[in-house]
Amino acid sequence: SSMSSNSDSRGSSSKVAAESFFRSVLGQMETVYLNRNPTPKSVLELVRSVDDEQLCYDHLAFRTFGIGGYGIDSLASFFLDYGYTPMDELKFPAKKLRALWFAPPDVSAVPGGSGVNGPLPRVFISELLVDQMSSQTQDVIRKYTEASPNGKNYAALSSALGTLTWEKPLSSEFEQLARESEYAAWTLVNGYALNHVTISVHRLKSHLNKIKKLNQFLEEKSIKLNSEGGVLKVSPDGGLQQSSTVADSISFKFSDGVTKSIPCSYIEFAERLVLPQYQNVPESEIRESHRRDGFEVGNADKIFESTFQEQLSRRTG
Ligand code: OOG
Ligand code: NI
Numbered sequence: 001s002s003m004s005s006n007s008d009s010r011g012s013s014s015k016v017a018a019e020s021f022f023r024s025v026l027g028q029m030e031t032v033y034l035n036r037n038p039t040p041k042s043v044l045e046l047v048r049s050v051d052d053e054q055l056c057y058d059h060l061a062f063r064t065f066g067i068g069g070y071g072i073d074s075l076a077s078f079f080l081d082y083g084y085t086p087m088d089e090l091k092f093p094a095k096k097l098r099a100l101w102f103a104p105p106d107v108s109a110v111p112g113g114s115g116v117n118g119p120l121p122r123v124f125i126s127e128l129l130v131d132q133m134s135s136q137t138q139d140v141i142r143k144y145t146e147a148s149p150n151g152k153n154y155a156a157l158s159s160a161l162g163t164l165t166w167e168k169p170l171s172s173e174f175e176q177l178a179r180e181s182e183y184a185a186w187t188l189v190n191g192y193a194l195n196h197v198t199i200s201v202h203r204l205k206s207h208l209n210k211i212k213k214l215n216q217f218l219e220e221k222s223i224k225l226n227s228e229g230g231v232l233k234v235s236p237d238g239g240l241q242q243s244s245t246v247a248d249s250i251s252f253k254f255s256d257g258v259t260k261s262i263p264c265s266y267i268e269f270a271e272r273l274v275l276p277q278y279q280n281v282p283e284s285e286i287r288e289s290h291r292r293d294g295f296e297v298g299n300a301d302k303i304f305e306s307t308f309q310e311q312l313s314r315r316t317g
Contacts, residue, residue: 239292
């Protein structure tokens with residue numbers, strides 16, 4: 001096949017080494033995320049307690065500041081170097097955001113592992129349209145990004161270490177950004193940290209492989225789900241169904257000595273239905289490529305709010 005000749009021409013052993021490095025970096029990003037966010041950690045444990053077979057990630061998501069080379073491209077380069085392909089752009093004019101998603105490379109053997117050791121996930125990277133912010137907000141973002149102009153070259157490293165590439169801000173600067181854009185405030189204090197991983201619901205083996213059942217299961221375990229526009233987000237074609245938890249909070253010490261609880265990360269769930277043209281393919285032959293691909297602006301717009309104060313302060317139930 002074309003895939004095996006490709007790996008032969010590049011030398012299969014060097015390809016494997018490169019892939020194992022890539023997966024280690026993803027694993028380190030995931031470790032930072034699980035150490036900071038108890039809800040995603042317990043959700044993964046709860047799902048595994050029912051469904052102990054392969055658990056696949058649908059996608060990983062990151063946020064960036066679209067200014068001075070700090071935007072989508074700064075993190076995308078790592079994924080492009082490991083064979084990812086840029087796909088569609090999504091626009092969120094009201095939130096002053098844009099996003100791009102990246103498809104994983106074709107790997108000839110589908111790995112049987114879970115999470116970052118399973119089928120490579122899609123990647124969703126968004127950026128704040130900084131030049132559309134107020135001058136006060138732009139000043140804060142420029143202050144931190146311009147003072148460390150080389151940080152953008154180490155986006156993946158920053159994410160894997162869980163360390164900002166810029167200095168910690170003043171609490172008043174965080175508040176300034178939060179008043180105008182909760183996404184901006186989140187990015188100022190979380191930087192390139194993994195924003196969420198998404199469980200591929202249809203690839204589970206138990207009854208939890210239907211997103212409504214999974215949502216019900218999690219709500220019974222008192223896991224708070226993002227209710228913006230309804231818990232279940234459905235694309236207009238019906239093929240992409242998503243839900244997410246409300247982000248955990250973490251205590252953050254600002255440079256002025258003030259310690260505040262700030263929103264951190266959440267976990268998402270995605271069920272991709274079989275496309276109409278493949279309805280007659282027997283279930284055992286259905287592969288990921290037979291299913292609804294990509295993302296949906298209407299769903300994403302609501303999912304962004306998983307880190308917003310209105311969802312965090314909502315009472316359960
Ligand atoms: C991303 C929100 C959108 C999706 O799958 O559509 C999203 C974010 O919160 O940064 O994850
Ligand atoms: Ni997502």
